[in-house]
Amino acid sequence: MELCYPDRDLTRExxxxxxxxxxxxxxASSRLLRQAETLLRSAATPRGIWRELPLTALEVDTCGDDLARHLHGCDRCVLMAVTLGSGADTLMRRLELTDIALAAAVDATASAVIEQLCDELESRIRREVQASGRYLTGRYSPGYGDCxxxxxxxLCLMLDTVRGIGCSVTPEHLLTPRKSVTAILGTADHPVTGARAGCAHCLLRNKCAYRKRGTTCEN
Known part of the structure:
Protein backbone atom coordinates (compact mmCIF):
# COMPACT_ATOMS: atom_id res chain seq x y z
CA MET A 1 0.00 0.00 0.00
CA GLU A 2 1.06 3.58 -0.57
CA LEU A 3 1.85 5.67 2.51
CA CYS A 4 1.65 9.44 2.87
CA TYR A 5 4.89 11.38 3.20
CA PRO A 6 4.75 13.09 6.63
CA ASP A 7 3.55 16.69 6.60
CA ARG A 8 4.60 17.69 10.11
CA ASP A 9 7.93 19.33 10.98
CA LEU A 10 10.50 16.59 11.68
CA THR A 11 13.42 18.88 12.55
CA ARG A 12 13.76 17.54 16.07
CA GLU A 13 13.82 13.91 14.87
CA ALA A 28 22.67 27.94 6.79
CA SER A 29 21.94 24.60 8.45
CA SER A 30 18.20 25.25 8.31
CA ARG A 31 18.46 25.92 4.58
CA LEU A 32 20.37 22.66 4.16
CA LEU A 33 17.68 20.73 6.01
CA ARG A 34 14.92 22.35 3.97
CA GLN A 35 16.72 21.49 0.74
CA ALA A 36 17.20 17.91 1.91
CA GLU A 37 13.51 17.59 2.75
CA THR A 38 12.45 18.97 -0.63
CA LEU A 39 14.74 16.58 -2.54
CA LEU A 40 13.70 13.56 -0.49
CA ARG A 41 10.00 14.34 -0.80
CA SER A 42 10.38 14.37 -4.59
CA ALA A 43 12.44 11.17 -4.72
CA ALA A 44 10.70 8.97 -2.15
CA THR A 45 7.82 6.60 -2.91
CA PRO A 46 6.72 5.48 0.57
CA ARG A 47 5.06 2.09 0.70
CA GLY A 48 4.15 -0.42 3.37
CA ILE A 49 2.87 -3.97 3.74
CA TRP A 50 1.65 -6.08 6.65
CA ARG A 51 0.25 -9.50 7.41
CA GLU A 52 -1.11 -11.26 10.51
CA LEU A 53 0.00 -14.85 11.06
CA PRO A 54 -0.01 -17.51 13.79
CA LEU A 55 2.96 -17.06 16.08
CA THR A 56 4.10 -20.55 15.09
CA ALA A 57 4.98 -19.11 11.66
CA LEU A 58 8.09 -17.67 13.35
CA GLU A 59 10.78 -19.79 14.94
CA VAL A 60 10.78 -17.56 18.01
CA ASP A 61 12.96 -19.97 20.00
CA THR A 62 15.89 -19.24 17.66
CA CYS A 63 15.40 -15.47 17.63
CA GLY A 64 16.84 -14.55 21.02
CA ASP A 65 15.45 -14.03 24.51
CA ASP A 66 14.43 -10.40 23.94
CA LEU A 67 11.97 -11.15 21.14
CA ALA A 68 10.57 -14.11 23.09
CA ARG A 69 9.92 -11.80 26.06
CA HIS A 70 8.34 -9.23 23.78
CA LEU A 71 5.91 -11.80 22.36
CA HIS A 72 5.15 -13.51 25.66
CA GLY A 73 1.44 -14.21 26.00
CA CYS A 74 0.75 -13.74 22.28
CA ASP A 75 -0.70 -16.41 20.01
CA ARG A 76 -0.43 -14.49 16.74
CA CYS A 77 1.87 -11.87 15.26
CA VAL A 78 1.74 -9.05 12.75
CA LEU A 79 4.66 -8.68 10.36
CA MET A 80 5.17 -5.30 8.73
CA ALA A 81 7.61 -3.65 6.35
CA VAL A 82 8.00 -0.06 5.18
CA THR A 83 10.28 1.47 2.55
CA LEU A 84 11.04 4.88 1.05
CA GLY A 85 11.68 3.21 -2.29
CA SER A 86 14.63 3.01 -4.66
CA GLY A 87 14.38 6.68 -5.65
CA ALA A 88 15.56 7.73 -2.19
CA ASP A 89 18.55 5.40 -2.51
CA THR A 90 19.42 6.80 -5.94
CA LEU A 91 19.25 10.35 -4.58
CA MET A 92 21.56 9.58 -1.66
CA ARG A 93 24.10 7.75 -3.82
CA ARG A 94 24.24 10.69 -6.23
CA LEU A 95 24.67 13.23 -3.46
CA GLU A 96 27.40 11.16 -1.80
CA LEU A 97 29.45 11.82 -4.94
CA THR A 98 28.55 15.49 -5.41
CA ASP A 99 27.58 17.10 -2.08
CA ILE A 100 28.48 15.18 1.07
CA ALA A 101 26.87 17.68 3.45
CA LEU A 102 23.57 17.53 1.60
CA ALA A 103 23.88 13.74 1.38
CA ALA A 104 24.20 13.55 5.18
CA ALA A 105 21.18 15.82 5.60
CA VAL A 106 19.09 13.70 3.23
CA ASP A 107 20.19 10.52 5.02
CA ALA A 108 19.17 11.91 8.43
CA THR A 109 15.89 13.20 7.00
CA ALA A 110 15.17 9.80 5.46
CA SER A 111 15.80 8.08 8.80
CA ALA A 112 13.33 10.40 10.52
CA VAL A 113 10.76 10.00 7.76
CA ILE A 114 10.93 6.18 7.73
CA GLU A 115 10.29 6.15 11.48
CA GLN A 116 7.22 8.33 11.00
CA LEU A 117 5.97 6.05 8.23
CA CYS A 118 6.39 3.04 10.52
CA ASP A 119 4.30 4.88 13.13
CA GLU A 120 1.65 5.58 10.49
CA LEU A 121 1.42 1.97 9.35
CA GLU A 122 1.44 0.69 12.93
CA SER A 123 -1.49 3.00 13.73
CA ARG A 124 -3.44 1.59 10.78
CA ILE A 125 -2.68 -1.96 11.88
CA ARG A 126 -3.61 -1.19 15.47
CA ARG A 127 -6.99 0.24 14.49
CA GLU A 128 -7.84 -2.75 12.32
CA VAL A 129 -6.66 -5.42 14.76
CA GLN A 130 -8.26 -3.74 17.77
CA ALA A 131 -11.53 -3.48 15.85
CA SER A 132 -11.58 -7.29 15.81
CA GLY A 133 -11.31 -7.35 19.60
CA ARG A 134 -7.61 -8.22 19.84
CA TYR A 135 -4.64 -6.49 21.49
CA LEU A 136 -1.14 -5.69 20.24
CA THR A 137 2.34 -5.15 21.58
CA GLY A 138 4.57 -2.42 20.19
CA ARG A 139 6.75 -3.19 17.18
CA TYR A 140 10.11 -4.93 17.42
CA SER A 141 12.68 -5.03 14.61
CA PRO A 142 15.38 -7.62 13.85
CA GLY A 143 18.82 -6.51 15.00
CA TYR A 144 17.63 -5.00 18.29
CA GLY A 145 18.62 -6.63 21.56
CA ASP A 146 19.80 -10.17 20.91
CA CYS A 147 17.39 -10.72 18.00
CA LEU A 155 10.03 -11.65 7.46
CA CYS A 156 10.54 -10.47 3.89
CA LEU A 157 9.81 -13.93 2.53
CA MET A 158 6.56 -14.25 4.51
CA LEU A 159 5.50 -10.72 3.51
CA ASP A 160 6.65 -11.16 -0.11
CA THR A 161 8.18 -7.70 0.10
CA VAL A 162 9.88 -7.96 -3.28
CA ARG A 163 6.58 -8.00 -5.12
CA GLY A 164 4.65 -6.08 -2.48
CA ILE A 165 6.83 -3.00 -1.95
CA GLY A 166 10.02 -3.61 -3.96
CA CYS A 167 12.14 -4.42 -0.90
CA SER A 168 14.61 -7.31 -0.71
CA VAL A 169 17.37 -8.62 1.56
CA THR A 170 21.09 -8.77 0.84
CA PRO A 171 23.26 -11.81 1.71
CA GLU A 172 24.33 -9.81 4.80
CA HIS A 173 20.64 -9.63 5.89
CA LEU A 174 20.41 -5.90 5.17
CA LEU A 175 17.37 -4.41 3.49
CA THR A 176 17.47 -2.78 0.10
CA PRO A 177 16.40 -0.05 -0.54
CA ARG A 178 18.41 0.84 2.53
CA LYS A 179 15.78 3.16 3.99
CA SER A 180 13.47 0.25 4.74
CA VAL A 181 12.31 -1.31 8.00
CA THR A 182 10.78 -4.63 9.03
CA ALA A 183 9.10 -5.23 12.37
CA ILE A 184 7.02 -7.67 14.40
CA LEU A 185 4.06 -6.98 16.69
CA GLY A 186 2.51 -9.64 18.91
CA THR A 187 -1.27 -9.99 19.11
CA ALA A 188 -3.48 -11.70 21.70
CA ASP A 189 -7.06 -11.92 22.90
CA HIS A 190 -6.06 -10.23 26.17
CA PRO A 191 -4.04 -7.08 26.93
CA VAL A 192 -0.32 -7.41 26.13
CA THR A 193 2.40 -4.80 26.28
CA GLY A 194 5.55 -6.48 25.01
CA ALA A 195 8.98 -5.78 26.51
CA ARG A 196 11.74 -3.44 25.39
CA ALA A 197 15.09 -5.05 24.69
CA GLY A 198 17.25 -2.51 26.50
CA CYS A 199 21.02 -2.21 26.14
CA ALA A 200 22.12 -5.22 28.17
CA HIS A 201 21.93 -7.75 25.34
CA CYS A 202 22.05 -5.45 22.32
CA LEU A 203 24.39 -6.70 19.61
CA LEU A 204 25.69 -3.14 19.12
CA ARG A 205 26.21 -2.27 22.79
CA ASN A 206 30.01 -2.16 22.54
CA LYS A 207 30.06 0.29 19.62
CA CYS A 208 26.78 2.16 20.06
CA ALA A 209 27.10 5.86 19.26
CA TYR A 210 24.18 6.69 21.56
CA ARG A 211 25.78 5.03 24.59
CA LYS A 212 29.03 6.88 23.93
CA ARG A 213 27.04 10.11 24.29
CA GLY A 214 25.44 8.89 27.50
CA THR A 215 21.97 8.26 26.03
CA THR A 216 20.10 5.46 24.24
CA CYS A 217 18.35 4.97 20.91
CA GLU A 218 15.01 5.45 22.67
CA ASN A 219 15.74 9.06 23.68
Missing part, protein backbone atom coordinates in the same frame (compact mmCIF):
# COMPACT_ATOMS: atom_id res chain seq x y z
CA UNK A 14 16.20 14.75 12.02
CA UNK A 15 18.67 16.41 14.39
CA UNK A 16 18.50 13.34 16.61
CA UNK A 17 19.40 11.17 13.61
CA UNK A 18 22.27 13.60 12.96
CA UNK A 19 23.47 13.02 16.53
CA UNK A 20 22.70 16.67 17.34
CA UNK A 21 19.71 16.43 19.69
CA UNK A 22 18.92 19.75 21.35
CA UNK A 23 21.03 21.78 18.90
CA UNK A 24 19.48 24.91 17.40
CA UNK A 25 20.41 25.04 13.69
CA UNK A 26 21.71 28.31 12.29
CA UNK A 27 20.22 29.74 9.10
CA UNK A 148 19.45 -11.73 14.94
CA UNK A 149 19.38 -9.53 11.87
CA UNK A 150 19.03 -12.71 9.83
CA UNK A 151 15.35 -12.80 10.84
CA UNK A 152 14.80 -10.16 8.15
CA UNK A 153 15.12 -12.91 5.54
CA UNK A 154 12.11 -14.79 6.92
Missing amino acids: ILRCFGASGWQPDE PLALQDD
